Amino acid sequence: MNASPIDAPEYLPFRLDLVGQRMLWLRLDAAQRQDAAFLDERALPPRPEGGWLPLSAWLPEASVVPARPADAIAHIGHCGSTLLSRVLDTWPDVQALREPLPLRTLADAWPTRGQADARVSVPAAERLLRASWTAWSRPLPPAQRSVVKLTSSCNGLVEPVLRAFPAMRMVLLDMPLRPWLATLAKSPESMLDAAQAAPERLRLLQARGVGEGLALHAMSLPEQCAMGWLAERLRFRALAEAYSERVLRVDFEALLARPGEVLAEVAAHLGLDAQGLPAALASRHWGRYSKAQDHGYTREDRAHDLALALQRHGADIAKGERWVEGMRDRHGTAVD
Template identity: 85%
Template sequence: MNASPIDAPDFLPFRLDLVGQRVLWLRLDAAQREAAAFLDERALPPGPEGGWLPLSAWLRGAPTMPARPAHAIAHIGHCGSTLLSRVLDTWPDVHALREPLPLRSLADAWPTRGQADARVSAADAERLLQASWAAWSRPLPPAQRSMVKLTSSCNGLLEPLLDAFPGMRVVLLDMPLRPWLATLAKSPDSMLDAAHAAPERLRLLQARGVGEDLALHAMTLPEQCAMGWLAERLRFQALAESHPTRALRVDFEALLARPGEVLAEVAAHLALDAEGLPAALASRHWGRYSKAQDHGYTREDRAHDLALALQRHGADIAEGERWLDGMRRRHGVALD
């Protein structure tokens, strides 16, 4: 790669290597970005164009703060965020990016930034986060604004992002515990995925003065999942209270039940033209499996799958619900 990609919107920071102190930049066109459910190895085109750039060069030459920073979709995982992202991408001026890999690397490094065993200083971690978000805030023409869907493990970066980019807004997507546990239960990989996030979520609960008596090794898998749900609900509740005009809570069940009403609220929050609402509501994405667009998957299909999961995995789901009820009784946890 002969020229620096830092100022070229068609290049994206694609992979962050904190051990090697470098970042991989790749050229991805609009069609490749639109097709990608995840901006990681699964999105690599044949013969990708790009190359590695030292982090020091990126931080020295990082662009200034964008006039219109990317908005964000944050979520608890397995709750329709890919669908919402694809539907919002139907607005002609929106350029959507889904789960860029460097954001996950930064989220992993964030809790220990600046410590003696960390790969990045606290100051450089903040600069990397801001430089990454600035790069993702550059839409490809004719789009005029960017929308980034975070990986659920990156929710700890929401507060520093909101602090760094005053013009940024975020949609906080989740769902009630029972359908969420049923969604996880019908796919063992999904339940394990939620359990992998449990340590950070337990630390979040304990930082909020809840769950000092909890230990992951003493909790069943359904209990760990319910604990993660509680932690994220409390995180989203706090963000909505501290940023009432910039953070919007959205229930995925409500979005499916009342798509016109809820999507209109989301569009207004993100300052999207209301004239784009009919096309968004008519989008083919409502009837497709969002992570694999070749497969049909309607609201009726989802309802059938959840009913089957409740029947087959009712004991595990009830176990998670009992755990939450116990937390409410012991700790007086209040959820809106």
């Protein structure tokens, strides 16, 4: 590395190794960042430029108060967050960063930080989060600000980030249960991916006093997914109540149905210039598959796929819906 990543916004924190107590920094140009649907191994250029830096050499020198902290998109997964991120990227002053890998490592370590068997202490975990977010807050010119899209498994970090950076704003994206379950059902890999987060989401329900008697081993896969949807809705509701001025909840179905109205609300919430709205609404991203831009995928294609999923997987989708209705019968407004 010819330049220190501490001072060079060309480099991004790319992989966190808590065993080795080091961070891999990689140089990614504006086009590489814009193209990447995920900032993980899939974003590696043919000849990566960068290197490992010990945390002990970075954290003491890292600025933890960025001039303008990155705003963020958090979501329940498989709900259009990549599309929203790419559309926001059409504003000339915005640099969107999608799902940085170190956030996943931190999210996995966060619940046990400070324990005897943890790789990171409570103060070190918080400093790592602040320092990493500060590095992601440094856009490449001509962009002047960053928007970070979290991985859905990182939602446990949403409140710590909001606490660490009082000037930042957050969009919380989800969708109604039926189309979400249909989205998962049309791709077995998506359903398995959503179920991976079930343990943390079950713990969230338990912490909120509505998880008694629940056990993952007694739940079908659609029920586990429905449980995750409910847990994230409760998390997002609590965040919106606690950070009402800084958090905006967005329904992806509403964004597709009324893109001009909803995107204008998102832009206003993030302080984006309203003059950028026409270009954003005319963006090619609305008609492409967001995670693979070479594939066309229109709103009509999505509606067709969801209708087919409801037809083919209706029993599983109904099973998930019944599970949520049962929770509402037992707990009333606590889970609305």
